[in-house]
Amino acid sequence: MSILVVGSTALDSIKTPTAENPRLLGGSASHAGVAASFFAPVNLVGVVGQDFPKKYLELYRRHQIDLQGLQILPGKTFHWAGEYEANMNNRRTLATELGVFETFNPTLPEAYRKTPYVLLANIAPALQSHVLDQMMKPKFVVADTMDLWLNIALPDLLKLIKRVDGFVLNDSEAQQLTKTDNLLAALKKIHQLGPKYVIIKQGSHGSILSSPKGLFLCPAYPLAKVVDPTGAGDSFVGGLMGYLAQAKGSIDANIRQAMVHGSVTASFCCEGFGLTATTKIKRADILKRVKELEKIVRF
């Protein structure tokens, strides 16, 4: 089965203490879409400007990502510039140029409306809701978000959360949303906002799921070197949804394996700038690391 992925499609300029990489392909939909593509066909919904490099359209196509839903409009592609500190945990936004993203109105191609798996990757919650409005009986809908929307669009976000099956956010966002720094308390409060599945991401510490079948602690694959964590969270949720879309059986039966596959996909993402490492791997590389991870956590 296929997945619809809506989110940002951007050019990212990423600075770390050791390197600078201008205008790499980035954005939540790019990272999540490529990650999902290792497992299932992806229908991409996004917008880019006429400056968007052709090589990145080729990159999407190489990953069998359907581009009917990618609008190419007069103007500039969304550009984000950021800088990481030495420990790769703290990042600082240097510039945000919205470009064509400012007036983005995601209208779905007819062929997309029956996509069974819907990933509302990080983007303004009003746009996530607008996409969801156009879907016809999706099987499983997951939304991701970021602190920005908690700060400037909380009412929109709360409306969206009510309508999704799964909601994904990171630990500091969960703390901000629920006013508690206890993970179990935060998970409980987020369930009360609507979703049956709540996942709190904890960066290199993995993630935790609360679901009808209880809790699941999902490990992160330990890396000897983190080059650039940008997009790791998007890769995680993309891989997760991709895995679910191709798996037989219920969501409950598959969601743990789906998270582990998403987690491993995210580990590759961290090993290169932008999508450079993720686009070099094959599905077999992910499966190999999943097997390794199984050995590392077994007791």
Added chain:
Amino acid sequence: MSILVVGSTALDSIKTPTAENPRLLGGSASHAGVAASFFAPVNLVGVVGQDFPKKYLELYRRHQIDLQGLQILPGKTFHWAGEYEANMNNRRTLATELGVFETFNPTLPEAYRKTPYVLLANIAPALQSHVLDQMMKPKFVVADTMDLWLNIALPDLLKLIKRVDGFVLNDSEAQQLTKTDNLLAALKKIHQLGPKYVIIKQGSHGSILSSPKGLFLCPAYPLAKVVDPTGAGDSFVGGLMGYLAQAKGSIDANIRQAMVHGSVTASFCCEGFGLTATTKIKRADILKRVKELEKIVRF
């Protein structure tokens, strides 16, 4: 088989945003000793003053902790006072009164010298070495430490690390010792200092072992409420050594289960001030949580 535990035996005054608890039983040897006692007989090595409450001697005895190695000297028991912030992660020392600890010279009773498992819980590394000097062919020696010794007794600590089978420290201490914030790189550097088994503790995120059989990610049991994390690290390593001492087979065959049992013992420690929660449980309570944790991490 039995375990020798040397470390601090103290009275802790612990303040949190919601409560204040003066002069509770504390110290690394108390926490580690009680934790180990759920699994194996413990020989305690420490020092207290004549002000040390009789009820705490009774508490040790209830846990079948042998007190031949506990010196009771004229003077005051070591007293530590500290305050936790709301998130329970940052703590501030308010007072440290060494008392009889200042001139502590751990001389082992003859009966202790052949104890097969030796836990050098957190205490000055010169004292840890001095205890190790008195042991006769121990089977497995593990040392824990704290940032204080990295700051004021690094040469002593490095001498000690060379002589132990296992070394345990937390993530910020590992970063300080190895000058890297990458866990895998830190583990590698610490192996080069001597120990075959290196464990980095990550608080509520669990811990990671590097051993001849590879890496192991040990989960932490998720808690709905953390009352007081003081002693959790000591309980972890105490439970770990206790489990190893009673397990049949090699260290490699048992160390993962040992870490999980230590991790769960530490979870109880966090649920009460000082040792109040840990001393209310039985071994069966630990085993029950281990089973739950197995379910929470299975995929």
